[in-house]
Amino acid sequence: MKINGNEIRPGNVIEHKGGLWAAVKVQSVKPGKGGAYAQVELKNLIDGTKLNERFRSSESVERVRVDTKDFQFLFQSDDMLTFMDNETYEQIELSAEFVGERAAFLQDGMAVTLELYEDKPIGINLPEQVTLEVTETEPTIKGQTAASSYKPALLENGVRTMVPPFVGVGEKIVVDTNEVTYVKRAES
Structure with missing residues (x-):
């Protein structure tokens, strides 16, 4: 058109x-x-x-008219990601390179939207936010205020991000998948 x-x-x-x-x-x-x-x-x-x-x-x-279709992430094998079409239950494989750095946020069973042009995948949309556990971060220093600078943290998926000083190891946090930034503590 x-x-x-x-x-x-x-x-x-x-x-x-x-x-x-x-x-x-x-x-x-x-x-x-x-x-x-x-x-x-x-x-x-x-x-x-x-x-x-x-x-x-x-x-x-x-x-160009781009079609979108809902898929579910199933698993990763080497550098290939397997997704299942929610309507037909057909499986497709995409390289981890196609998804890019955000592939680290994929979790088993996660709903994603694939953008298709002439039935060929050209883009993928992940959920805006995911909940992940902090596996490594520096301890809070006594007297440090919440208004001070953020500290580095390692998440369960291997991604590094900055978190507020009050976040500790073992806590679950909500992370923005586009900016790879801390959003808030996860509600338990």
């Missing part, structure tokens, strides 16, 4: 320069001279590279 350059919105997937790109940020610019245009930050869905492009309203781009 063709759309004008000024109709691109964040989240849209477009065909551009022979690849599939997702619009990450879109800013409308109206310079003093010349016509208005949209400054768009694009992310390549295949290799993850980023690109900044200007699209004028007179230009048209091909907007």
